[in-house]
Amino acid sequence: MAILEEPIKESLQLRNYINGEWVESETSHYRDIINPATGKVIARLPISTEKEVNSAVAAAKDAFPEWRRTTPLSRVRCLFRLKELLEENFEELSRIQTMEHGKTIDESRGETRRGIEMVEVATGIPSLMQGSNLEDIATGIDERLVYQPLGVFTCIAPFNFPFMVPLWYLPFAVATGNTFIVKPSPRDPISQIKLAELYDEAGFPPGVINLVNGEADAVSVLLEHPDIKGVSFVGTTAIGKDVIYRKCGETGKRVIAQCGAKNFMVIMPDCNLDATIAAMMTSFYGNAGQRCLSGANAVIVGKDDAFYKKFVDAFLAAAAKIRVGYGLDETIQMGPMQSPDGKARVLGFIEKGISEGAKLVLDGRKPQINGDYPDTCFLNPTVFQEVTPEMTIAREEIFGPVANIIRADDLDDAIEMINNNRYGNAAAVFTSSGKVAREMKYRVNCGNIGINIGIVAPMAFFPFSGMKDSFFGTLHGQGRDAIRFYTESKVVIERWF
Amino acid sequence: MKSPTASSVISFVVKLEEDSATFYDELSCRWASAGETLASFSKQNRKNKSVVQRAYYGVISDALEGCFAFTDLDTEDYLIDTKLPPDESYTDSLQKAMGMEKKIIAFYIDAARPAKALLADVPRAFERIASKRNERLLKLNELIGNFTNQ
Numbered sequence: 001m002a003i004l005e006e007p008i009k010e011s012l013q014l015r016n017y018i019n020g021e022w023v024e025s026e027t028s029h030y031r032d033i034i035n036p037a038t039g040k041v042i043a044r045l046p047i048s049t050e051k052e053v054n055s056a057v058a059a060a061k062d063a064f065p066e067w068r069r070t071t072p073l074s075r076v077r078c079l080f081r082l083k084e085l086l087e088e089n090f091e092e093l094s095r096i097q098t099m100e101h102g103k104t105i106d107e108s109r110g111e112t113r114r115g116i117e118m119v120e121v122a123t124g125i126p127s128l129m130q131g132s133n134l135e136d137i138a139t140g141i142d143e144r145l146v147y148q149p150l151g152v153f154t155c156i157a158p159f160n161f162p163f164m165v166p167l168w169y170l171p172f173a174v175a176t177g178n179t180f181i182v183k184p185s186p187r188d189p190i191s192q193i194k195l196a197e198l199y200d201e202a203g204f205p206p207g208v209i210n211l212v213n214g215e216a217d218a219v220s221v222l223l224e225h226p227d228i229k230g231v232s233f234v235g236t237t238a239i240g241k242d243v244i245y246r247k248c249g250e251t252g253k254r255v256i257a258q259c260g261a262k263n264f265m266v267i268m269p270d271c272n273l274d275a276t277i278a279a280m281m282t283s284f285y286g287n288a289g290q291r292c293l294s295g296a297n298a299v300i301v302g303k304d305d306a307f308y309k310k311f312v313d314a315f316l317a318a319a320a321k322i323r324v325g326y327g328l329d330e331t332i333q334m335g336p337m338q339s340p341d342g343k344a345r346v347l348g349f350i351e352k353g354i355s356e357g358a359k360l361v362l363d364g365r366k367p368q369i370n371g372d373y374p375d376t377c378f379l380n381p382t383v384f385q386e387v388t389p390e391m392t393i394a395r396e397e398i399f400g401p402v403a404n405i406i407r408a409d410d411l412d413d414a415i416e417m418i419n420n421n422r423y424g425n426a427a428a429v430f431t432s433s434g435k436v437a438r439e440m441k442y443r444v445n446c447g448n449i450g451i452n453i454g455i456v457a458p459m460a461f462f463p464f465s466g467m468k469d470s471f472f473g474t475l476h477g478q479g480r481d482a483i484r485f486y487t488e489s490k491v492v493i494e495r496w497f
Numbered sequence: 498m499k500s501p502t503a504s505s506v507i508s509f510v511v512k513l514e515e516d517s518a519t520f521y522d523e524l525s526c527r528w529a530s531a532g533e534t535l536a537s538f539s540k541q542n543r544k545n546k547s548v549v550q551r552a553y554y555g556v557i558s559d560a561l562e563g564c565f566a567f568t569d570l571d572t573e574d575y576l577i578d579t580k581l582p583p584d585e586s587y588t589d590s591l592q593k594a595m596g597m598e599k600k601i602i603a604f605y606i607d608a609a610r611p612a613k614a615l616l617a618d619v620p621r622a623f624e625r626i627a628s629k630r631n632e633r634l635l636k637l638n639e640l641i642g643n644f645t646n647q
Contacts, residue, residue: 106563457560
C-alpha cells in the first residue's frame, strides 16, 4: 500500500495571525517542528515575544465592540463559510495532523470531523443563545434574562489533538460575540496555522480570531493580561491545576482546565468478547495512548479464571498484531509517540511497572516498525498483568500505549478502585447487564461514563465533562456549557408607568 | 490486505468502483445494443464511490474503532479482473461482468458485517450498494437472455 502524499513538502516558516494579518515574528528564538515518524523537520515555530502576545490581545480587544454588535446571524454566517472551507480542506488538514503529530490517517480524519462538528453546533447560536422571560412577576412588571458576550478569550492548546481541541471552544466563543486568541501547542502547531488561513478566508473581521505561537512565556503573558476574560486549557493536571486554574483565580478569569486522566475499563464476564476486544484496542492504543480518554487500566471482574484467561489471551493476541508505522501509510493502526520526550516518559513508567512487580507480558520497548523509519518516537503496544491499584502504573497517567490488566473481586471492588483514583475523566464498563451498567452510571465519580464504549468522547452538543483531578473549573467545553461559559447572564426587570 | 484499516477499506472501495466503472464504459462502447444499461451501471458505480466516501468522511471519528473495524477481512479475496480481451464475445463479457458483480457484492456484505457496530453509516451504505447490485445481476442476466433468444 502506498504512502499517502504528504501535504508539507518543505519546511515551513510559521507566522502569527494578528488583527487579520500574517505577521512575521521579531523573535530570535525558534523551535523545529519534527514529523515524529520520519524525523524530518517540517516547520520552524517562532517563540513569540511578549510584545507580540500583547498585540494579539489588543487586536482582539479592539475587535470586540463591533463583533459583539454584529448580529448573531451574521456571526454564524462566518461559521457556515468556515464549515464549507473545512470540508473542502478536510484531507489536507487531516494529513497535516498526521505529519505533525504522528497519529494514523483514520485518527486524523476522525479529529478533523470532530472539529467540524463543533463548528456545526455553534452555527445554532441564534437559537442556543436565547435567554428567557416571564411576564407579570409583579403587577405590570416583566423580567427577562439575556446572555451577553464578555470580551477576549484564549485557548492554550495541547499537543495530542492539535487541530480539534481549540475547536471545542473557539466556535462557541466567537458565535456568542466574543473575540479569541489561539495559542497552539508548540509541538504541533501547523494544523492550527492552516485553520487560521481558513478563518481569514471565511471572512471573520480582523482581530476577531488571532493566533500567536509560543511556549510557556506566551501562556504567562495571556494568564496575567487584564484584558483576557477567560482561558480554556487542555493538558496535564500539574499545569492545569497549579498554574492555569490558580492564576485564573488570582486574576479573576473564567477557566476551563481539562487535565490528566487514568481511565478504567471494567470488563464483566458477560461482555461481548469480540466487540469488547476491538473497542479495547482503540481505547488503549488509539492515538498511541496519547489521549485523555484512553483506556489505561483494564479491570477484569470476578473469580472466573477461565474467563480471565480467555480475555487476556484475546487482548494480547490483538495487541501483538497491531501494525505500527507512519500514519500516512493506510495500513498502519498505530503511529509513533509525538515526541522523544513522550517516549522516554513511557519507558520510565514501564521500568517502574517492572520494578514494582507487575508482569510485563507484551513488551513494546523495542519497536517493530512497518517501513524504514527511525525508532526515535516509536513504541509497540505494551501490556502488564498482575497489576494492583496501588502500583504507580495503575495510579498515574502514562499517556502512551500501555495497558494494565487488574483483577477485581466484584463490581463493588472495581468501582472502589475507580473512585479511589485521583482522576475522574472517564470510565467504561463492558457488559450485557443493565443492572451493572446502572451501577456504573450511578456510582462512578467520573465525568464521562461509557457503557460498552471504549472512547467515551462526548459529541459537540454535550459538555465534555470531567471530575476530580481531571477537571478544574465550573462549566465545561462544548455544548450548552460552552455557551454559558462564554456569556454573562444579565437580568432585566422592567416596569413602564 | 488482512485486517485493513477503515482508510484502506475506503481506498479499496474507490478502486473497486472506479475499475468496474471503467469496465462498463468500455463494455457499453463495445456493445451498443446494451450500451444504455451498461453506461448506467458505470454512472451508478461512480455514485457508489461518492456515497461510500461521504459516509466514511461523515462518520469517521476519533472515538470510533477506525483502525480496528475490519478485523478478519482480507481485501485480497475480493480483487476483480476488469481486463476485456479484444475478441471476447458479448455473452462472455456479460458473464465476466456477473462474476465481477458477485465478487463486489460479497465484499460489501463481508465488509459490512464486522463494521456494523462500529462505523454507523458505512456498513449501511455497503449493504444498500450490495442490494442494488443484486438487482444489477438480474439485469445482466436479462441482457444475456435477450441476446440468446434473438
